[in-house]
Amino acid sequence: MRVLVTGGAGFIGSHIVAALASRGHEAVVLDVLLPAAHATVPDRPPPGTAEFLRDDVRDAEAVARALRGIDAVCHQAAMVGLGKDFADAPAYAGCNDLGTAVLLAEMARAGVRHLVLAASMVVYGEGRYDCPRHGRVAPGPRSAADLAAGRFEPPCPRCGAALLPGLVDEDTPADPRNVYAATKLAQEHLASAWARSTGGRAAGLRYHNVYGPGMPRDTPYAGVASFFRSSLARGQAPRVFEDGGQRRDFVHVTDIAAANVAALEAVAARPPGSYRAYNAGSGTPHTVGEMAAALADASGGPAPRVTGEFRLGDVRHITASSARLRAELGWRPRVGFTDGMADFARAPQRAADGAGAR
Ligand SMILES: NC(=O)c1ccc[n+]([C@@H]2O[C@H](COP(=O)([O-])OP(=O)(O)OC[C@H]3O[C@@H](n4cnc5c(N)ncnc54)[C@H](O)[C@@H]3O)[C@@H](O)[C@H]2O)c1
Numbered sequence: 001m002r003v004l005v006t007g008g009a010g011f012i013g014s015h016i017v018a019a020l021a022s023r024g025h026e027a028v029v030l031d032v033l034l035p036a037a038h039a040t041v042p043d044r045p046p047p048g049t050a051e052f053l054r055d056d057v058r059d060a061e062a063v064a065r066a067l068r069g070i071d072a073v074c075h076q077a078a079m080v081g082l083g084k085d086f087a088d089a090p091a092y093a094g095c096n097d098l099g100t101a102v103l104l105a106e107m108a109r110a111g112v113r114h115l116v117l118a119a120s121m122v123v124y125g126e127g128r129y130d131c132p133r134h135g136r137v138a139p140g141p142r143s144a145a146d147l148a149a150g151r152f153e154p155p156c157p158r159c160g161a162a163l164l165p166g167l168v169d170e171d172t173p174a175d176p177r178n179v180y181a182a183t184k185l186a187q188e189h190l191a192s193a194w195a196r197s198t199g200g201r202a203a204g205l206r207y208h209n210v211y212g213p214g215m216p217r218d219t220p221y222a223g224v225a226s227f228f229r230s231s232l233a234r235g236q237a238p239r240v241f242e243d244g245g246q247r248r249d250f251v252h253v254t255d256i257a258a259a260n261v262a263a264l265e266a267v268a269a270r271p272p273g274s275y276r277a278y279n280a281g282s283g284t285p286h287t288v289g290e291m292a293a294a295l296a297d298a299s300g301g302p303a304p305r306v307t308g309e310f311r312l313g314d315v316r317h318i319t320a321s322s323a324r325l326r327a328e329l330g331w332r333p334r335v336g337f338t339d340g341m342a343d344f345a346r347a348p349q350r351a352a353d354g355a356g357a358r
Protein backbone atom coordinates (compact mmCIF):
# COMPACT_ATOMS: atom_id res chain seq x y z
CA MET A 1 0.00 0.00 0.00
CA ARG A 2 1.24 3.52 -0.76
CA VAL A 3 0.34 5.74 2.17
CA LEU A 4 0.53 9.52 2.44
CA VAL A 5 1.65 10.33 5.99
CA THR A 6 0.97 13.99 6.72
CA GLY A 7 3.12 15.25 9.59
CA GLY A 8 5.38 12.28 8.86
CA ALA A 9 8.48 14.17 10.03
CA GLY A 10 6.97 14.64 13.50
CA PHE A 11 7.34 12.58 16.65
CA ILE A 12 4.56 10.06 16.00
CA GLY A 13 4.59 10.36 12.20
CA SER A 14 8.22 9.31 11.92
CA HIS A 15 7.53 6.16 13.93
CA ILE A 16 4.53 5.43 11.67
CA VAL A 17 6.75 5.80 8.60
CA ALA A 18 9.21 3.26 10.07
CA ALA A 19 6.38 0.86 11.00
CA LEU A 20 4.85 1.11 7.52
CA ALA A 21 8.20 0.43 5.87
CA SER A 22 8.81 -2.59 8.09
CA ARG A 23 5.46 -4.01 6.94
CA GLY A 24 6.39 -3.55 3.29
CA HIS A 25 4.27 -0.42 2.68
CA GLU A 26 5.50 2.75 0.99
CA ALA A 27 5.27 5.98 2.99
CA VAL A 28 5.11 9.35 1.26
CA VAL A 29 5.68 12.09 3.82
CA LEU A 30 4.10 15.53 3.55
CA ASP A 31 5.32 17.82 6.31
CA VAL A 32 5.92 21.58 6.36
CA LEU A 33 8.41 21.22 9.25
CA LEU A 34 6.60 23.71 11.45
CA PRO A 35 9.13 25.74 13.50
CA ALA A 36 7.07 25.08 16.66
CA ALA A 37 7.90 21.41 16.16
CA HIS A 38 11.32 21.55 14.48
CA ALA A 39 14.01 24.02 15.52
CA THR A 40 16.10 23.07 12.53
CA VAL A 41 15.34 21.43 9.24
CA PRO A 42 16.25 17.75 9.67
CA ASP A 43 19.10 16.77 7.32
CA ARG A 44 17.25 13.70 6.11
CA PRO A 45 13.67 12.42 6.09
CA PRO A 46 12.62 9.84 8.69
CA PRO A 47 14.06 6.38 7.99
CA GLY A 48 11.72 4.39 5.75
CA THR A 49 10.40 7.42 3.81
CA ALA A 50 9.79 6.59 0.13
CA GLU A 51 9.30 10.24 -0.83
CA PHE A 52 9.50 13.47 1.20
CA LEU A 53 7.47 16.56 0.34
CA ARG A 54 8.08 19.70 2.37
CA ASP A 55 4.61 21.14 1.95
CA ASP A 56 1.71 22.48 3.95
CA VAL A 57 -1.57 20.54 4.26
CA ARG A 58 -3.35 23.88 3.75
CA ASP A 59 -1.87 24.12 0.24
CA ALA A 60 -4.44 22.43 -2.02
CA GLU A 61 -2.13 22.16 -5.05
CA ALA A 62 0.65 20.58 -3.03
CA VAL A 63 -1.79 18.13 -1.45
CA ALA A 64 -3.24 17.23 -4.87
CA ARG A 65 0.28 16.46 -6.13
CA ALA A 66 1.06 14.41 -3.03
CA LEU A 67 -2.11 12.32 -3.45
CA ARG A 68 -1.14 10.91 -6.88
CA GLY A 69 -0.90 7.13 -6.66
CA ILE A 70 -1.87 7.09 -2.97
CA ASP A 71 -4.05 4.27 -1.56
CA ALA A 72 -4.65 5.66 1.93
CA VAL A 73 -3.89 8.75 4.00
CA CYS A 74 -2.58 8.70 7.55
CA HIS A 75 -3.24 12.26 8.76
CA GLN A 76 -0.90 13.22 11.59
CA ALA A 77 -0.07 16.84 10.69
CA ALA A 78 -1.29 19.19 13.41
CA MET A 79 -0.22 21.83 15.86
CA VAL A 80 -0.12 20.10 19.23
CA GLY A 81 -0.06 21.07 22.91
CA LEU A 82 -1.76 23.85 24.83
CA GLY A 83 0.10 26.68 23.07
CA LYS A 84 1.29 29.93 24.65
CA ASP A 85 -1.98 31.81 24.89
CA PHE A 86 -5.22 32.45 23.05
CA ALA A 87 -3.39 34.34 20.31
CA ASP A 88 -2.32 30.90 19.02
CA ALA A 89 -5.96 30.01 18.20
CA PRO A 90 -5.88 30.97 14.51
CA ALA A 91 -2.71 28.94 13.97
CA TYR A 92 -4.26 25.89 15.65
CA ALA A 93 -7.49 26.22 13.70
CA GLY A 94 -5.54 26.81 10.48
CA CYS A 95 -3.18 23.85 10.67
CA ASN A 96 -5.62 21.46 12.25
CA ASP A 97 -9.03 22.29 10.79
CA LEU A 98 -8.46 24.27 7.60
CA GLY A 99 -5.60 21.83 6.88
CA THR A 100 -7.86 18.82 7.39
CA ALA A 101 -10.61 20.35 5.27
CA VAL A 102 -8.16 21.02 2.41
CA LEU A 103 -6.75 17.50 2.65
CA LEU A 104 -10.21 15.90 2.64
CA ALA A 105 -11.42 18.04 -0.27
CA GLU A 106 -8.39 16.98 -2.31
CA MET A 107 -8.92 13.33 -1.31
CA ALA A 108 -12.53 13.65 -2.47
CA ARG A 109 -11.35 15.06 -5.80
CA ALA A 110 -8.59 12.48 -6.26
CA GLY A 111 -10.79 9.51 -5.31
CA VAL A 112 -8.64 8.54 -2.31
CA ARG A 113 -11.19 6.91 -0.03
CA HIS A 114 -9.25 5.56 2.95
CA LEU A 115 -8.27 7.69 5.93
CA VAL A 116 -6.73 7.15 9.34
CA LEU A 117 -6.80 10.27 11.49
CA ALA A 118 -4.66 11.10 14.51
CA ALA A 119 -7.38 12.05 16.97
CA SER A 120 -6.96 12.69 20.68
CA MET A 121 -8.42 11.88 24.06
CA VAL A 122 -8.50 15.63 24.68
CA VAL A 123 -11.93 15.61 23.01
CA TYR A 124 -13.40 14.09 26.20
CA GLY A 125 -12.38 16.89 28.54
CA GLU A 126 -12.46 15.26 31.96
CA GLY A 127 -12.56 11.48 32.07
CA ARG A 128 -15.33 9.33 33.46
CA TYR A 129 -16.51 10.00 37.03
CA ASP A 130 -18.96 8.25 39.29
CA CYS A 131 -20.58 9.73 42.40
CA PRO A 132 -21.46 7.24 45.14
CA ARG A 133 -24.98 8.78 45.27
CA HIS A 134 -25.62 10.01 41.74
CA GLY A 135 -23.84 7.47 39.59
CA ARG A 136 -22.18 8.75 36.45
CA VAL A 137 -21.71 12.54 36.43
CA ALA A 138 -19.89 15.04 34.22
CA PRO A 139 -18.03 17.67 36.26
CA GLY A 140 -17.48 21.00 34.50
CA PRO A 141 -14.15 22.80 34.16
CA ARG A 142 -12.37 23.38 37.47
CA SER A 143 -12.38 26.97 38.70
CA ALA A 144 -9.18 28.99 39.08
CA ALA A 145 -10.14 29.61 42.73
CA ASP A 146 -10.44 25.88 43.49
CA LEU A 147 -7.15 25.13 41.78
CA ALA A 148 -5.36 27.97 43.57
CA ALA A 149 -6.69 26.62 46.88
CA GLY A 150 -5.31 23.17 46.09
CA ARG A 151 -8.77 21.66 45.47
CA PHE A 152 -7.69 19.69 42.42
CA GLU A 153 -10.28 16.89 42.40
CA PRO A 154 -13.49 17.94 40.64
CA PRO A 155 -16.42 17.33 43.02
CA CYS A 156 -19.81 15.87 42.10
CA PRO A 157 -21.67 18.71 40.31
CA ARG A 158 -24.88 17.69 42.13
CA CYS A 159 -23.83 17.02 45.73
CA GLY A 160 -20.17 18.03 45.97
CA ALA A 161 -19.10 14.53 47.04
CA ALA A 162 -15.71 13.08 46.10
CA LEU A 163 -15.87 11.19 42.80
CA LEU A 164 -14.34 7.95 41.60
CA PRO A 165 -12.49 8.31 38.28
CA GLY A 166 -13.05 5.58 35.66
CA LEU A 167 -12.39 4.72 32.01
CA VAL A 168 -14.15 6.57 29.18
CA ASP A 169 -15.32 4.72 26.10
CA GLU A 170 -15.70 6.07 22.59
CA ASP A 171 -19.39 6.89 23.02
CA THR A 172 -18.71 9.35 25.86
CA PRO A 173 -19.94 12.81 24.78
CA ALA A 174 -17.17 15.17 23.71
CA ASP A 175 -16.34 18.13 25.93
CA PRO A 176 -13.26 19.91 24.56
CA ARG A 177 -11.74 22.29 27.12
CA ASN A 178 -9.18 24.26 25.13
CA VAL A 179 -8.44 25.48 21.60
CA TYR A 180 -6.35 22.46 20.69
CA ALA A 181 -9.06 20.08 21.91
CA ALA A 182 -11.71 21.98 19.95
CA THR A 183 -9.64 21.73 16.77
CA LYS A 184 -9.01 17.99 17.30
CA LEU A 185 -12.74 17.40 17.72
CA ALA A 186 -13.50 19.39 14.56
CA GLN A 187 -11.03 17.18 12.67
CA GLU A 188 -13.10 14.13 13.63
CA HIS A 189 -16.34 15.78 12.55
CA LEU A 190 -14.76 16.78 9.25
CA ALA A 191 -13.51 13.24 8.66
CA SER A 192 -16.94 11.86 9.44
CA ALA A 193 -18.65 14.33 7.09
CA TRP A 194 -16.10 13.51 4.37
CA ALA A 195 -16.76 9.77 4.73
CA ARG A 196 -20.53 10.26 4.50
CA SER A 197 -20.40 12.51 1.50
CA THR A 198 -17.78 10.58 -0.52
CA GLY A 199 -18.46 6.98 0.55
CA GLY A 200 -15.00 7.05 2.11
CA ARG A 201 -13.88 4.89 5.01
CA ALA A 202 -12.24 6.51 7.98
CA ALA A 203 -10.87 5.57 11.37
CA GLY A 204 -9.80 8.01 14.08
CA LEU A 205 -7.37 6.92 16.76
CA ARG A 206 -7.82 8.94 19.95
CA TYR A 207 -4.29 8.73 21.28
CA HIS A 208 -3.63 9.10 24.96
CA ASN A 209 -0.36 10.58 26.26
CA VAL A 210 2.17 9.34 23.76
CA TYR A 211 5.83 9.20 24.81
CA GLY A 212 9.05 7.69 23.55
CA PRO A 213 12.16 8.36 21.49
CA GLY A 214 12.07 11.43 19.27
CA MET A 215 9.61 13.31 21.46
CA PRO A 216 10.14 17.07 21.21
CA ARG A 217 11.81 18.92 24.09
CA ASP A 218 9.85 21.17 26.42
CA THR A 219 7.87 23.74 24.50
CA PRO A 220 4.36 25.11 25.05
CA TYR A 221 3.40 22.69 22.31
CA ALA A 222 4.75 19.52 23.92
CA GLY A 223 3.46 16.97 26.41
CA VAL A 224 4.28 16.59 30.09
CA ALA A 225 6.68 13.68 29.61
CA SER A 226 8.95 15.94 27.56
CA PHE A 227 8.93 18.66 30.24
CA PHE A 228 10.12 16.16 32.85
CA ARG A 229 12.63 14.57 30.52
CA SER A 230 14.08 17.99 29.61
CA SER A 231 14.39 19.02 33.28
CA LEU A 232 16.24 15.81 34.09
CA ALA A 233 18.51 16.32 31.09
CA ARG A 234 19.48 19.68 32.67
CA GLY A 235 20.09 17.98 36.02
CA GLN A 236 16.98 19.61 37.53
CA ALA A 237 14.11 17.98 39.43
CA PRO A 238 10.96 17.53 37.33
CA ARG A 239 8.32 20.05 38.52
CA VAL A 240 5.07 18.19 39.04
CA PHE A 241 1.96 20.39 38.87
CA GLU A 242 -1.09 20.11 41.16
CA ASP A 243 -0.40 17.34 43.69
CA GLY A 244 0.90 14.86 41.13
CA GLY A 245 -2.24 12.72 41.45
CA GLN A 246 -3.55 13.45 37.93
CA ARG A 247 -4.23 10.14 36.21
CA ARG A 248 -3.21 9.63 32.59
CA ASP A 249 -2.61 6.77 30.23
CA PHE A 250 0.95 6.90 28.94
CA VAL A 251 1.27 4.90 25.75
CA HIS A 252 4.50 4.19 23.92
CA VAL A 253 4.99 5.73 20.49
CA THR A 254 5.85 2.39 18.85
CA ASP A 255 2.50 1.01 20.06
CA ILE A 256 0.72 4.03 18.57
CA ALA A 257 2.59 3.52 15.28
CA ALA A 258 1.49 -0.13 15.26
CA ALA A 259 -2.12 0.96 15.91
CA ASN A 260 -1.94 3.24 12.88
CA VAL A 261 -0.62 0.47 10.65
CA ALA A 262 -3.34 -1.90 11.92
CA ALA A 263 -5.99 0.76 11.23
CA LEU A 264 -4.61 1.49 7.75
CA GLU A 265 -4.64 -2.21 6.90
CA ALA A 266 -8.19 -2.67 8.23
CA VAL A 267 -9.91 0.52 7.09
CA ALA A 268 -10.65 -0.77 3.57
CA ALA A 269 -12.90 -3.45 5.08
CA ARG A 270 -15.08 -0.91 6.93
CA PRO A 271 -18.48 -0.03 5.51
CA PRO A 272 -18.34 2.81 2.98
CA GLY A 273 -19.39 6.19 4.34
CA SER A 274 -18.33 5.36 7.88
CA TYR A 275 -16.10 6.94 10.49
CA ARG A 276 -15.09 4.88 13.52
CA ALA A 277 -13.30 6.27 16.57
CA TYR A 278 -10.94 4.17 18.69
CA ASN A 279 -9.33 5.04 21.99
CA ALA A 280 -5.63 4.24 21.84
CA GLY A 281 -4.06 3.90 25.26
CA SER A 282 -2.03 1.35 27.18
CA GLY A 283 -5.00 0.48 29.38
CA THR A 284 -2.84 0.92 32.50
CA PRO A 285 -3.35 4.39 33.98
CA HIS A 286 -0.62 6.04 36.04
CA THR A 287 -0.41 9.36 37.81
CA VAL A 288 1.73 12.21 36.53
CA GLY A 289 3.68 11.98 39.79
CA GLU A 290 4.43 8.30 39.15
CA MET A 291 5.60 9.13 35.66
CA ALA A 292 7.97 11.82 36.94
CA ALA A 293 9.33 9.43 39.56
CA ALA A 294 9.86 6.65 36.99
CA LEU A 295 11.79 9.02 34.72
CA ALA A 296 13.86 10.42 37.60
CA ASP A 297 14.68 6.88 38.79
CA ALA A 298 15.66 5.64 35.37
CA SER A 299 17.90 8.62 34.67
CA GLY A 300 19.43 8.72 38.15
CA GLY A 301 18.36 12.36 38.39
CA PRO A 302 16.86 14.37 41.27
CA ALA A 303 13.50 13.25 42.66
CA PRO A 304 10.44 15.14 41.37
CA ARG A 305 9.21 18.25 43.20
CA VAL A 306 5.45 18.65 43.58
CA THR A 307 4.77 22.37 43.13
CA GLY A 308 1.00 22.83 43.32
CA GLU A 309 1.14 24.96 40.16
CA PHE A 310 -1.68 24.43 37.65
CA ARG A 311 -2.78 25.27 34.13
CA LEU A 312 -6.41 26.26 33.61
CA GLY A 313 -6.77 24.19 30.42
CA ASP A 314 -5.69 20.96 32.11
CA VAL A 315 -8.09 18.26 33.18
CA ARG A 316 -7.68 16.23 36.36
CA HIS A 317 -8.02 12.63 35.20
CA ILE A 318 -8.40 11.24 31.73
CA THR A 319 -8.09 7.55 31.12
CA ALA A 320 -9.90 5.49 28.56
CA SER A 321 -10.74 1.96 27.64
CA SER A 322 -9.03 0.77 24.47
CA ALA A 323 -11.14 -2.41 24.36
CA ARG A 324 -12.61 -1.50 20.96
CA LEU A 325 -9.17 -1.13 19.36
CA ARG A 326 -8.12 -4.47 20.80
CA ALA A 327 -11.31 -6.26 19.78
CA GLU A 328 -11.77 -4.84 16.29
CA LEU A 329 -8.20 -4.36 15.13
CA GLY A 330 -6.43 -7.05 17.14
CA TRP A 331 -4.04 -4.42 18.53
CA ARG A 332 -2.11 -4.98 21.76
CA PRO A 333 0.27 -2.52 23.42
CA ARG A 334 3.69 -4.15 23.75
CA VAL A 335 5.71 -1.66 25.80
CA GLY A 336 4.97 -1.59 29.54
CA PHE A 337 5.21 1.55 31.68
CA THR A 338 8.41 0.72 33.58
CA ASP A 339 10.41 -0.46 30.56
CA GLY A 340 9.01 2.29 28.35
CA MET A 341 9.87 5.07 30.80
CA ALA A 342 13.36 3.65 31.44
CA ASP A 343 14.00 3.59 27.71
CA PHE A 344 12.55 7.10 27.25
CA ALA A 345 14.72 8.47 30.07
CA ARG A 346 17.77 7.66 27.97
CA ALA A 347 16.38 8.38 24.49
CA PRO A 348 17.30 11.48 22.48
CA GLN A 349 14.76 14.28 22.23
CA ARG A 350 14.15 16.52 19.26
CA ALA A 351 14.88 20.24 19.41
CA ALA A 352 11.86 22.43 18.73
CA ASP A 353 11.50 26.15 18.45
CA GLY A 354 8.78 26.97 20.98
CA ALA A 355 9.53 29.40 23.83
CA GLY A 356 11.31 27.55 26.60
CA ALA A 357 13.00 25.11 24.25
CA ARG A 358 16.72 24.70 24.49
N1 LIG B 1 1.89 13.43 21.25
C1 LIG B 1 0.73 13.08 21.83
O1 LIG B 1 0.72 12.68 23.00
C2 LIG B 1 -0.56 13.12 21.06
C3 LIG B 1 -1.74 12.78 21.72
C4 LIG B 1 -2.95 12.81 21.03
C5 LIG B 1 -2.95 13.14 19.68
N2 LIG B 1 -1.80 13.49 19.04
C6 LIG B 1 -1.87 13.83 17.61
O2 LIG B 1 -0.86 13.10 16.91
C7 LIG B 1 -0.45 13.83 15.76
C8 LIG B 1 1.07 13.91 15.73
O3 LIG B 1 1.53 14.61 16.88
P1 LIG B 1 3.04 14.60 17.36
O4 LIG B 1 3.04 14.44 18.83
O5 LIG B 1 3.83 13.66 16.54
O6 LIG B 1 3.45 16.12 17.07
P2 LIG B 1 4.68 16.73 16.24
O7 LIG B 1 4.62 18.20 16.39
O8 LIG B 1 5.94 16.03 16.58
O9 LIG B 1 4.30 16.32 14.74
C9 LIG B 1 3.37 17.02 13.97
C10 LIG B 1 3.98 17.24 12.60
O10 LIG B 1 3.01 17.89 11.78
C11 LIG B 1 3.67 18.87 11.02
N3 LIG B 1 2.68 19.91 10.67
C12 LIG B 1 2.00 20.73 11.50
N4 LIG B 1 1.22 21.57 10.81
C13 LIG B 1 1.40 21.25 9.50
C14 LIG B 1 0.86 21.76 8.28
N5 LIG B 1 -0.01 22.78 8.30
N6 LIG B 1 1.25 21.19 7.12
C15 LIG B 1 2.14 20.16 7.11
N7 LIG B 1 2.69 19.66 8.23
C16 LIG B 1 2.33 20.19 9.41
C17 LIG B 1 4.78 19.40 11.92
O11 LIG B 1 5.83 20.00 11.17
C18 LIG B 1 5.23 18.13 12.65
O12 LIG B 1 6.31 17.50 11.97
C19 LIG B 1 -1.15 15.19 15.86
O13 LIG B 1 -2.28 15.16 15.01
C20 LIG B 1 -1.57 15.28 17.30
O14 LIG B 1 -2.71 16.10 17.48
C21 LIG B 1 -0.60 13.49 19.70
Ligand SMILES: [Zn+2]
Nearest residue numbers: 131134156159
Ligand atom coordinates in the same frame (compact mmCIF):
# COMPACT_ATOMS: atom_id res chain seq x y z
ZN1 LIG C 1 -23.28 13.36 43.82
